[in-house]
Amino acid sequence: MYFGVSKDTDATVSIFEVSIIGQRYKGFHPYKMDPKFRVSVPTNWRPANGATLFLLFSKEHEMPVVKVLSEEAYNEKVELIKGSDLTPADKNKKLGKLAMLCREVTLNDQGKLLVPKDLSEKANISSESEVVLAGRGIHFEVWSKSNFDRVLEIETADEEDDDLGIF
Secondary structure, three states: OEEEEEEOOOOOEEEEEEOOOOOOEOOEEEEEOOOOOEEEOOHHHOOOOOOOEEEEEEEEOOEEEEEEEEHHHHHHHHHHHHOOOOOHHHHHHHHHHHHHHEEEEOOOOOOEEEOOHHHHHHOOOOOOOEEEEEEOEOEEEEEEHHHHHHHHHHHOOOOOOOOOOOO
16 A cells, blocks of 8 residues: 655645546447457557456446456455445455455457446447447446436536636
């Protein structure tokens, strides 16, 4: 775990946790799911040959999505739960839920990710349909094109708070 330190103009010092993974996955890329529920992963997003990835079924903005986590990103989520203020029983529930909802996968030799049919269908993705791979910094997501279009509209809406002046 790494920590950063910032000093405000009023000499207040703040310590904050910094992800060791960084912002690896950036941008979004339209693709087509093949008949076997495989999708190509951008070359610069591909892990080392044979490296494990974790598929995590989730929801964003109340829409289903498949999150793709590197082993480091998965372990970071585990450590986040372990380091939380939850009771031991609640930590075990969260850790169990994370483990249950994840599936271990690897990319094939052509750099394609197999998203199992049942998981794809839960995320409203069918074979040979248009999908979008969206970078989220420490992980990326596999969206149906229609749901991604809605997410993009929500997340780029004018009323979105931008206190930092980034967007």
